[in-house]
Amino acid sequence: MSAADRAAIAAGTPGTELMRRAGLAVADAICERFSPRPTAVLCGPGNNGGDGYVCAQVLAERGWSVWVERSDPPVTEDAKDAAGRWAGETFGLGLSERAADLVVDALFGAGLSRPLEGEAARLARSSEARPLQVVAIDVPSGLAGDTGKPLGDAAFWAGLTVTFHAKKPAHVLEPGQSRCGEVVVADIGLTAPGGGLVENAPDAWLSAFPWPSAQSHKHARGRMVVVSGDAWNTGAARLSARAGLRLGAGLVTILSPPDALRVNAAHLEAVMLRPFETEAELEQLAAEVDAAVIGPAAGVTESTLLNVLALARTGAALVIDADAITIFKDDPEELFSVLDVDDVLTPHPGEFERLFPGLLKASPERITAARRAAAKADAIVLLKGPDTVVAAPDGRAAVASNGSPWLATAGSGDVLAGFIASLIAQGMDSFDAACAATWIHSEAADLHGPGLIAEDLPGLAPAILRRLYDAARG
Incomplete structure (x- = not known):
């Protein structure tokens, strides 16, 4: 998928446009399944967090009560651009006093290589009690995208996961599959080599x-x-x-x-x-x-x-x-x-x-x-x-x-x-x-x-x- 992103950008599609499509796809999937409600979007520092900022902006424009809780400031150029376009409230992770009826997990995507820590780990553990109120972008944070295994002792549970172009191993291999809930695959205009691996359907x-x-x-x-x-x-x-x-x-x-x-x-x-x-x-x-x-x-x-x-x-x-x-x-x-x-x-x-x-x-x-x-x-x-x-x-x-x-x-x-x-x-x-x-x-x-x-x-x-x-x- 990283190669697919690079190929799309090399072919003339800006990374900010791919991020816009991804965030819009997540917002669309949410609006198809939920009525407007207080929503917290948890944003990490990378491009997964950038997708979250776009999703938050789209939901806000559609009349939702939405705010962002970020773990760290954005570090990639595309994520910085998305965060700059977000016009709503931003808090530190877990620091908002508002109660969310829906949580969008945009902390880390499939490429995460280290265990969740601190407040992110605490929120991941608490998500098990209410997975139907959690929407994950790409994969639930804390899961390794290529194995479906938690990277430490904490990983999010979600009732809905929105990923892009194709499912990853984490979406079909246990224990990841059970943590993903419904998986929606959104087309954001990527092409990628098949690699001989398919979902059995x-x-x-x-x-x-x-x-x-x-x-x-x-x-x-x-x-x-x-x-x-x-x-x-x-x-x-x-x-x-x-x-x-x-x-x-x-x-x-x-x-x-x-x-x-x-x-x-x-x-x-x-x-x-x-x-x-x-x-x-x-x-x-x-x-x-x-x-x-x-x-x-x-x-x-x-x-x-x-x-x-x-x-x-x-x-x-x-x-x-x-x-x-x-x-x-x-x-x-x-x-x-x-x-x-x-x-x-x-x-x-x-x-x-x-x-x-x-x-x-x-x-x-x-x-x-x-x-x-x-x-x-x-x-x-x-x-x-x-x-x-x-x-x-x-x-x-x-x-x-x-x-x-x-x-x-x-x-x-x-x-x-x-x-x-x-x-x-x-x-x-x-x-x-x-x-x-x-x-x-x-x-x-x-x-x-x-x-x-x-x-x-x-x-x-x-x-x-x-x-x-x-x-x-x-």
């Missing part, structure tokens, strides 16, 4: 979604298999299989150890069932499929390890989850050596640590960790969490901002694995498939809300698919 992958055509038939819509656990651990595989069928795979088969056949058969209808006893038989059964799921309740056993290696020899795209990740904890390189770039690993943080020891802790944030892991494994890595990150070996990464707390229930990850495999089986690029499946998974959970169990998720997917289908046609 339909705009990023909807054009590649595999809708059936009038000529489609079940064999053309993808063949997917799921490897079942033993007789006492079959439910997870059925969750994955049902999820795959619901998301559109034409043929879905559970490949089952013989002792689990009767249990699986008693619960299956449209999902098919085939037995296997050895990894050689599994390899033969999966020889012609497009995607395979292995790991859900598979068992942390030598058989699971051999089954993963057998599936890797088939050429099917693999979605490797749960036990099929854990079994390689003593020798992750054995797994990495057989993976292809269209395979997908779906670890939660604990499983991620088993495959990539120390990598999450050594990385500044989850995006970097997932990217490094994808490069190391030479496969797609989906790092689960409230801010799920999908990363590809070529550096592409997407961060989910629609994570749902209702997914914190047993079996939801098994459904996600089935969603991913289904989209891959239908011909979607594995990175896009992982992104789309993650988004659909969360939207389905939110559609249900309280009381959700994993068994509900496949049945909720069609409503989300209908929404996407209508958007794609419209």
Whole structure:
């Protein structure tokens, strides 16, 4: 974003004009959501503070009761210009005796590199009790824009954050995402290189979604298999299989150890069932499929390890989850050596640590960790969490901002694995498939809300698919 600012100025747009647009965008967002009320604009010494002075001036011109509380005098030329145009009252930070019903945090932007101190830290701590009365400019002060982590023991909480051109990592990575509230991205006329990092939303992958055509038939819509656990651990595989069928795979088969056949058969209808006893038989059964799921309740056993290696020899795209990740904890390189770039690993943080020891802790944030892991494994890595990150070996990464707390229930990850495999089986690029499946998974959970169990998720997917289908046609 700094480069984008410099490029805009070099192209002839003065920094004062960019600041005017930014402050106006913040004022517009405030006026769209709030009626006029006593408002304090907290201004820091840099350009974030300059945006605050412009916002205060616009609000005052629109009839609002507004005043500025500044931490320090402005130090940049653009901020000095904005402060010089402010015609209202100015106090030291926290020194006004007036009571504010709304606070605009324009103290520090995404580039802050040191913890908040003194009165700024005190105000940040007090904001947690009333975040809906706080509007942050760029990011809530005290958050690192590139990690979403507080730089010290104090950072603001906001009900509304107005940023410019594009979201920053702090807007989508926890704990920053929770502190930002609603995030509005304002266009102030900047252009910036993409860098391969996007927010995981339909705009990023909807054009590649595999809708059936009038000529489609079940064999053309993808063949997917799921490897079942033993007789006492079959439910997870059925969750994955049902999820795959619901998301559109034409043929879905559970490949089952013989002792689990009767249990699986008693619960299956449209999902098919085939037995296997050895990894050689599994390899033969999966020889012609497009995607395979292995790991859900598979068992942390030598058989699971051999089954993963057998599936890797088939050429099917693999979605490797749960036990099929854990079994390689003593020798992750054995797994990495057989993976292809269209395979997908779906670890939660604990499983991620088993495959990539120390990598999450050594990385500044989850995006970097997932990217490094994808490069190391030479496969797609989906790092689960409230801010799920999908990363590809070529550096592409997407961060989910629609994570749902209702997914914190047993079996939801098994459904996600089935969603991913289904989209891959239908011909979607594995990175896009992982992104789309993650988004659909969360939207389905939110559609249900309280009381959700994993068994509900496949049945909720069609409503989300209908929404996407209508958007794609419209």
